[in-house]
Amino acid sequence: MEKKTASAIMLTLLLTSMLTLAFNIQPVKAEGTIYIRADGSIEPPTAPISSSDNVTYIFLDNIYNQIVVERSNIIIDGNGYTLQGPGSGTGISLSGIENVTIKNTIIKNYNYGIGLWPSSNNNVISGNNITNNYDGIALDSSSGNTVSGNNVTANNSYGIELFASLYNVIYHNNFIGNVVQVYVSNAGYFNTWDDGYPSGGNYWSDYKGTDLNGGPYQNVTGSDGIGDTRVVFLYENNTDHYPLMNPYGAPPPPTYTLTITTTVGGTTDPAPGTYSYTANSTVQVTAIPNVNYLFEYWELDGINVDSANPYSVYMDKDHTLKAVFSPVQPPLSVSASPLSASILAGQSVTFTSTVSGGYTPYSYQWYLNGAPVSGATSNTWAFTSTTSGIYYIYLKVTDAKGNITQSQTARITAATVPVGGYSFPIQVQTKAEPIIPYIALMATLTAIFIKLKPKTKRKHRQ
Numbered sequence: 001m002e003k004k005t006a007s008a009i010m011l012t013l014l015l016t017s018m019l020t021l022a023f024n025i026q027p028v029k030a031e032g033t034i035y036i037r038a039d040g041s042i043e044p045p046t047a048p049i050s051s052s053d054n055v056t057y058i059f060l061d062n063i064y065n066q067i068v069v070e071r072s073n074i075i076i077d078g079n080g081y082t083l084q085g086p087g088s089g090t091g092i093s094l095s096g097i098e099n100v101t102i103k104n105t106i107i108k109n110y111n112y113g114i115g116l117w118p119s120s121n122n123n124v125i126s127g128n129n130i131t132n133n134y135d136g137i138a139l140d141s142s143s144g145n146t147v148s149g150n151n152v153t154a155n156n157s158y159g160i161e162l163f164a165s166l167y168n169v170i171y172h173n174n175f176i177g178n179v180v181q182v183y184v185s186n187a188g189y190f191n192t193w194d195d196g197y198p199s200g201g202n203y204w205s206d207y208k209g210t211d212l213n214g215g216p217y218q219n220v221t222g223s224d225g226i227g228d229t230r231v232v233f234l235y236e237n238n239t240d241h242y243p244l245m246n247p248y249g250a251p252p253p254p255t256y257t258l259t260i261t262t263t264v265g266g267t268t269d270p271a272p273g274t275y276s277y278t279a280n281s282t283v284q285v286t287a288i289p290n291v292n293y294l295f296e297y298w299e300l301d302g303i304n305v306d307s308a309n310p311y312s313v314y315m316d317k318d319h320t321l322k323a324v325f326s327p328v329q330p331p332l333s334v335s336a337s338p339l340s341a342s343i344l345a346g347q348s349v350t351f352t353s354t355v356s357g358g359y360t361p362y363s364y365q366w367y368l369n370g371a372p373v374s375g376a377t378s379n380t381w382a383f384t385s386t387t388s389g390i391y392y393i394y395l396k397v398t399d400a401k402g403n404i405t406q407s408q409t410a411r412i413t414a415a416t417v418p419v420g421g422y423s424f425p426i427q428v429q430t431k432a433e434p435i436i437p438y439i440a441l442m443a444t445l446t447a448i449f450i451k452l453k454p455k456t457k458r459k460h461r462q
Contacts, residue, residue, distance in 0.1 A: 034063065038070045048081075059083075059105070066090055066110065072098045078105025078128065085110035091133070094120040101126065108132045113155070116142040116165075125150060132156075136178065139165040148172045148195075149248065158183045162191060162238075171195040174247045176205040184234040193233070193240035200226050201240035203247045207231065211245045211278055221270040223255060223278040245278065254279040256315045265293035265325030277315045286310040287323040296324040332358030334397045336407035345414045348384040351393065353407065355379070358399030365396045385414035 040054030
């Protein structure tokens with residue numbers, strides 16, 4: 001582990017002093033460093049640690065200084081007591097030691113809460129509360145260690161620091177409120193940060209992911225207490241694949257069910273069904289219409305709530321969400337009749353309309369010379385000209401979805417009535433008699449008569 005610079009140490013002492021004031025930490029009793037020697041003895045022998053077999057070492061009281069472990073293959077059981085330092089040093093320190101278990105200890109106010117220095121391999125750090133140190137846990141050139149079930153909280157630098165260390169397994173820890181939760185010195189060093197699925201990884205107080213899915217690949221709809229996105233510390237070699245949504249060891253939060261249904265014409269993502277989600281989580285559901293259908297709106301617990309797509313459901317209780325679809329309608333169109341007419345000033349023309357397509361109900365507005373006519377809001381309208389001139393009339397129709405269409409424009413001509421009214425010439429029609437044929441007939445009959453009349457001889461005088 002790289003040594004802290006003088007300025008860093010001074011900063012540590014300053015921060016420690018500030019924490020002492022902030023948390024009303026009382027001055028501690030200095031007892032000197034405690035050693036667990038290679039032969040199993042405890043030095044000084046008056047230290048409040050007991051061992052009957054030189055294998056298990058149990059705290060008998062709070063300890064105010066640091067412990068240096070020189071013996072492998074032992075168990076150090078804090079027995080719920082506190083190991084508290086003066087703001088420097090290492091709470092429990094191992095160097096070149098193996099197969100040591102450190103458990104059930106409250107460790108605070110050190111430069112390093114627990115330090116595994118070069119070649120400290122195959123050790124176990126479990127079930128400890130490590131808080132208000134500069135670094136909570138430090139591993140330097142150490143491999144094969146297991147760190148699990150610890151509360152690592154409010155440390156002023158790193159919750160856990162891995163320097164040139166690999167093949168360590170870190171899971172079921174609660175990393176809460178540390179300035180930096182994890183430091184890994186090199187991407188080439190592989191460490192495991194979870195216990196697989198469904199056991200899970202660690203709890204990270206600064207995790208921003210959601211828990212809407214479950215399964216080994218987090219692709220099955222429904223909460224499972226594990227975040228849907230991984231936590232990557234330094235490339236893929238250091239990844240918590242199954243971050244916990246709630247602190248390890250805490251009672252699981254309540255869950256509620258979301259039942260998703262649809263009308264004919266579409267589906268949803270997640271698909272229709274009943275799913276369980278963690279209380280106070282937010283679930284996003286997307287409506288997917290079939291071909292020739294449109295998404296209309298959502299019904300949440302039987303109430304029309306919104307047409308936003310996707311829609312978010314806050315899981316404060318059991319809910320039922322229904323997606324409502326409708327068939328796609330033909331485009332909205334309208335025609336008006338008549339499109340032309342000639343009238344006298346003061347006369348009227350009644351217009352009718354035919355509407356098709358779009359979405360009912362429709363609303364109507366007739367226009368005269370480009371301006372809407374007050375009160376002309378039905379599918380028919382009687383126009384009365386007041387003066388002579390040319391009038392242009394059309395109809396606009398709006399459907400239930402706000403689509404608007406317009407008819408063709410009708411042209412109405414209104415003429416002026418002359419003073420005294422209109423006069424018309426009276427024409428007496430005479431009947432033409434067929435005279436010429438009669439004359440011809442008479443001439444023919446006369447000629448025949450003359451020809452048939454007998455001739456009379458005249459007597460000549462002698």
